[in-house]
Amino acid sequence: MSTVELQQFITILVEGYGARMKSINIVTESKAVELIINTVKQFISEKVGNRMSVQRTLEDLQKVIPKHILPVEYGGTEKSVEVLQDEMVEELSKEEYVDYVKMMFSARTEEGKRNIGKFNEEYLGMPGSFRALSVD
Template structure:
């Protein structure tokens, strides 16, 4: 019987595979095999792709995060490959431990190991200080992208519930130091490129200035996701929306402290085989002169710094 392979970073519920497939109408015999075969055939015909080989799990998670739609999965993969060419600055570092600046003095981030009962993954960020520079912030984005590549190849879920702890920082100082364009591009890579479905964003803060931060977030995400932002004054209020048993210890949960979970991610992402994989998969871009103009995605044309003015032979 087919089963999911757990990793040191990602655990699953006993029936995750069956439940996710059933909810997306992918559970009938042969359905996924045919979709993946069609996906692979489509990829082989994309002359502008610089890479044609993607693992089966990579393609299946693309379909799952596309709510079971092969067409949506195709568009997402095309978008991701295009963004790797369009925004190369996010994909140039592959060794989290040896190439990225340690940004944990500014913010600690980690995807939690256990799923919610409805098979969503919890991603936590704790803002620790408003004392950070542009390099630290950019490598924070890069770390999130390396996590996303790992998730794409190893996870199986409906998407993410995001928890953002802002209790220990001056919100105004943080907002004034964030590069909005970099944040917008990073969110585009994560949500549009990797197809990360976000069930909800839960911000913990009692600051009267939290609306300033929420307004900033709404500038860089879709209106649909913006409507899923919730602000909680206390951790106890968060527990009404996110199961506390799968949260880090400092949030009343049963998991390891967030910094320790982050360290686990740092160590695994920096393993030789994972660094080698990141180096290769980040080359999966596009050569725009080979793209068929009839298939040009208008969403890509709207990206900042896009190929809008590029002449395609």
């Protein structure tokens, strides 16, 4: 997975589904990546920074994430990443889900019914709102 795909995935997951990240685990032997992650942690909130970690080996990852959750490629007992991806694509491609997404996308306010700029005695005959009020 490329960094662009990862960023898009996280955006969809967080904004589209309202998911919350429990942790972000990066598996790499590169000390440069660990240095970058530690640098990034300084610029983000402590809460999010504490959720990010770098593991050097798959064994280290298995200490953090149970084997029954990890895909086979990462030494776990779950289905392979490819099978999981195919299942997700199949689920998200179902007609009922596509219809739901279309319905949610079309949900909007009816701006024609908004009461804008009309004279209203209830509000002292002044439309809009005040950002600052100066009294002489």
